[in-house]
Amino acid sequence: MNDEYTPKIIGFLCNWCAYTGADLAGVSRIQITPSLRIIRVMCSGRIDPLFVLKGLLKGADGVMMMGCHPGDCHYQKGNYSARRRYVLLQKLFEDLGFESERIGLWWVSASEGPRYAQVSSEFSEEIKKLGPNPVREEIFI
Amino acid sequence: MSNVLKIKKGVEQGVNELLKFLLESEKVKGIFTLRKMNENGAVSYSLITHPKELKNAVPLFPLMPVNAGKILSGFTLKKAINEPIAAVLRSCELRAFIELIKRTQGSLENFLLISSTCGGVYPLKSLTDGTFKEQVSQYWESAKNAEIASDIRPTCAACEYFIPQQADMTIAIVGKNDLQQECSIFLNTKKGEEFTIGAPGNIVSEEIDTKETTKLREKRQDQKKKLFDEFEKNGFGIKALVKTFAACLSCHGCSKACPICYCTLCDFDSKTHEYLPSSHEIELEQKGGIRIPPGTIFFHIGRMIHMAVSCVNCGMCSDVCPVNIPVSTIFSKVGDSLQKLFDYLPGKDIEEPVPSGTYKEEEFTEIGE
Amino acid sequence: MTATQIDSNKMPTKGAIIPAEEEINKTIVDIFKKSLEKKCFDAILIPVRVPETEAYAWVLLKDQSLLDEANPLPPIISVQGAKALRSLTKRGKMTQNIAAILRPCEIRAAVELSKLKQIHLDNISLISIDCPGAMPLSDYLADPEKSKKIYKNVLEKWGEDDSVRPVCHICNRFSLPSLLHRKSVKISPVEQDEAKMPSIDLHIGLLGGNQEKIFLIPVNPKGREILEKLELKSDDSLDLWQTKVSEVQEKKEKIRKEFNLELKEKIEGQKKLTAVFDECINCHNCMRVCPICYCQQCFFDSDSLTLSPETYISRAEKKGALRFPLDTMLFHLGRMSHMVLSCVSCGVCEDACPMSIPVAQIFSLVADQTQKSFDYTPGINKEEPLPLQDFLEDEFHEVETPSEAMTPEEVN
Structure with missing residues (x-):
């Protein structure tokens, strides 16, 4: 074990694509970043922006949202809604001067195990560069 | 160009005249508007069904005790009204009502929407600290000259959407030089025209957007930028x-x-x-x-x-x-x-x-x- | 069930006298720093100034450095302390030992809320403090620097300065004696031991100290234990404090009486009361900040009051006009009927009213009268049942229909 800082990242993964993709990455024995804590949701459309916000305000260093590619949603259109919400959240973060780099949305299909491993470790690296979430120190939040 | 009903009276009396006509001719069942509660200047929204109660109506009073959109939504939450009611409300209140209807929180049906080019309102606090009476004296003058009235709420001073979009009738206030002599009511829709058939006054043709309104819009946009910049200064x-x-x-x-x-x-x-x-x-x-x-x-x-x-x-x-x-x-x-x-x-x-x-x-x- | 005189609740006569440094606040804060060091408590709930602002917020802290900006007696009540305690312990009891430093009205609200099962007082040490009142929020926010100076004066003059809020100016429960139980309460013998314990563990006396010393007064064994852990001897005489408390008490009772008589004149009767609430904009801020109004969904915010448009129109037609928002009077009087027996006159409702309606003064006046008729003082003993949860078979006969049947002549 080295003392290197490992960020804490929450990942909201849709059951049908991203989560299955993550599973595939696992069974394919691809190296996956240890920073990610996965929460499975039935659809990326279920990811309430408040989940993301709460995660960050409670001290997570980053939040990943993952769902099916556009057009592939198990529920036809959930990921389109997710995309709008993500865009809204991103803009809101920019307006308020929060680090919008701490959130991200990716489409990962059930067969994209390597892509899953790649985007999550890339994101983890970026968060590492950003350092710990300043909110963690904030008492009067 | 749209049709304008001109009533040869000051704007406040003119509007009351129109409301009285609507109610007395039974074109509407009731009128939803601001009403004076006491001499301190406290007002509240009321549904007026009897013409004699109109004497306390102050439709254009520069105070907003509550957003009327919220009240109209509560009014029609269970179901739409089945007889016409005229509602006098500000541009932002009307917009709020429409947003609420989009969220299935009310119904526009049978409402005759009367709005105005809004000069803004004063903070509620001005009523309680007693500054209201003094401030309100220069309100109409500022509206007439298409100026931002001093002491109105910062949000109002920075509001560029003071010309209502969805109203059946719009009472022109901003930049109207003859405010004290003449009341101009723009009839934006067919509904607005139908309801005013037989109303006192004469009809002419005018444009609601004038040099004056553009002037005020620009001023307000400047003010908005200032307000936002100031906020950004806080970091x-x-x-x-x-x-x-x-x-x-x-x-x-x-x-x-x-x-x-x-x-x-x-x-x-x-x-x-x-x-x-x-x-x-x-x-x-x-x-x-x-x-x-x-x-x-x-x-x-x-x-x-x-x-x-x-x-x-x-x-x-x-x-x-x-x-x-x-x-x-x-x-x-x-x-x-x-x-x-x-x-x-x-x-x-x-x-x-x-x-x-x-x-x-x-x-x-x-x-x- | 037997009625028991609670005798262990009599006024404590001994305590510890601590010499104060220049600032009383600092002396108190230092004691709490020490208390964390000595592990009297695991954490402390106290108002702390938000850095770079003049605002105060409740903070539950265990980091001693946070106490530097703490103020046990800030010039304002921001969130009512009982409300803060409720947000902490509504869902269950704390496992750590927490000291909560609260004003007397906040303590009483906390005790009421524990009766209403909204606060778990287990593992919480309630520490009260002599309170000269708080300033109106709006005054303080308008000019914090000036207000702080005024408040300093308030602390020195005790009861003479009326720049505090009206309900504080007439408050007669500002110190320990009025927070202790003096009457017999119905309690089952099993509960007696605990019931005998006052809810307050420790009181911080400022009166009579002349800004030069403070009194630490243990109220129950737990309080004595705290002082022992702090290595403080609690056998100093409290005479100075007690004399001053009774002196101020007397003054306050008189002010209160006069004030309420005057207020009654101003608001009594339907016409006058309607005029007072005419300006209400139905924002329900008063209910939202009230510590006793704990309902998640207030009845007056619920759908029960939404009617069909026809009903509104026919109601309007009866009078010629119908005011909106509807039922403001129903809301205020309804809320009053729900909570006034537990009202502790803390005044946060009035502070939060955007229309400056004297809500707190009116509620406090009504509370005085209604509480008296049930011989109930809210927030004194956590075992005493709420008046409306309890009844005696033999009471209030005066409101019943006379039992003697009327004679035929009378009927005619």
Whole structure:
């Protein structure tokens, strides 16, 4: 074990694509970043922006949202809604001067195990560069 | 060019004349408008059904005790009205009503909507600290000259949407030099024209957008920029937000007064946001100290996520805040930017869906790849 | 069930006298720093100034450095302390030992809330403090610097300065004696031991100290234990404090009586009361900040009051006009009927009213009268049942129909 800082990242993964993709990455024995804590949701459309916000305000260093590619949603259109919400959240973060780099949305299909491993470790690296979430120190939040 | 009903009276008497005509000729069942409550200047919205009660009606009174859109929504929540009622309300109130209808919180049916080119309103606090009477004296003069009346609420001074979009009739105030002699009521829709058949006054043809209104719009836009810039000066990020909301009592009065926040039980008042003692203790362990009640920033940003895209900048949130937090400035700033993002103007078009309730397949396609 | 005179609740006569440094606040804060060091408590709930602002927020802290900005007696009440305590312990009891430093009205609200099962007082040490009142929120926010100076004066003059809020100016429960129980309460013998314990563990006396010393007064064995852990001897005489308390008490009772008589004149009767609430904009801020109004979904915010448009129109037609928002009077009087027996006159409702309606003064006046008729003082003993949860078979006969049947002549 080295003392290197490992960020804490929450990942909201849709059951049908991203989560299955993550599973595939696992069974394919691809190296996956240890920073990610996965929460499975039935659809990326279920990811309430408040989940993301709460995660960050409670001290997570980053939040990943993952769902099916556009057009592939198990529920036809959930990921389109997710995309709008993500865009809204991103803009809101920019307006308020929060680090919008701490959130991200990716489409990962059930067969994209390597892509899953790649985007999550890339994101983890970026968060590492950003350092710990300043909110963690904030008492009067 | 649209038809304008001209009544040869000062604007306030003129409007009352029209309301009296509507009620007496039984074209409408009742009139929903501001009414004087006492001599201090307190007003409240009322549904007036008898012409004799119209003597206390003050439709254009520069105070907003509550957003009328919220009241009309409550009025028609169970079902639409089946007899016509005339409602006199401001541009932002009308926009709020339309946003609420989009959310199935009311019905526009059978309403005759009368609005005005709005000169803004004074803060409710001016009533309680006694400054209102003094301030209001120069209100009409400023409106006449298309100036921003001093001491009106900062949100109003920065409001560029003072010309109502969906009204059947619009009372022209801004930049009307002959305000004291003549009352001009624009008939924007067929409905508006039909209801005024037989009304006192004569019809001429005029344009609602004038040099004067453009002048005021520009001034207000400048003011808006100033307001936003000033807010940005406080800095950005979590530190700045904590400072802004430092005095917040978590009374959630802003959400209660907000017309768009229509939920009977707000998520942030619900059990979802009650924490177990153990979770407090864990956080205490991590930070050494925690604010109680927790979640001040979470509430405000969360509420922003829920409603800012429909925010009509009516300013009620700031008005009811017991600790003078400039809530409406923050919300209108964020709202403005979110509305631009989705190319959406709340309350402009009743057919246009709320951005958070819809999507397009071909948008933001660069995201997620 | 037997009626028992609670005797262990009599006024403590001994305590510890601590010499104060220049600032009384600092002396108190230092004691609490020490208490964390000595592990009297695991954490402390106290108002702390938010950095770079003049606002105060409740903070539960265990990091001693946070106490530097703490103020046990800030010039304002921001969130009512009982409300803060409720947000902490509504869902269950704390496992750590927490000291909560509260004003007398906040303590009483906390005790009421524990009766209403909204606060778990287990593992919480309630520490009260002599309170000269708080300033109106709006005054303080308008000019914090000036207000702080005024408040300093308030602390020195005790009861003479009326720049505090009206309900504080007439408050007669500002110190320990009025927070202790003096009457017999119905309690089952099993509960007696605990019931005998006052809810307050430790009181911080400022009166009579002349800004030069403070009194630490243990009220029950737990309080004595705290002082022992702090290595403080609690056998100093409290005469100075007691004399001053009774002196101020007397003064306050008189002010209260006069004030309420005057207020009654101003608001009594339907016409006058309607005029007072005419300006209400129905924002329900008063209910939202009230510590006793704990309902998650207030009845007056619920759908029960939404009617069909026809009903509104016919109601309007009866009078020629119908005011909106509807039922503001129903809301205020309804809320009053729900909570006034537990009203502790803390005044946060009035502070939060954007229209400056004297809500707190009116509620406090009504509370005085209604509580008296049930011989109930809210927030004194956590075992005493709420008046409306309890009844005696033999009471209030005067409101019943006379039992003697009327004679035929009378009927005619």
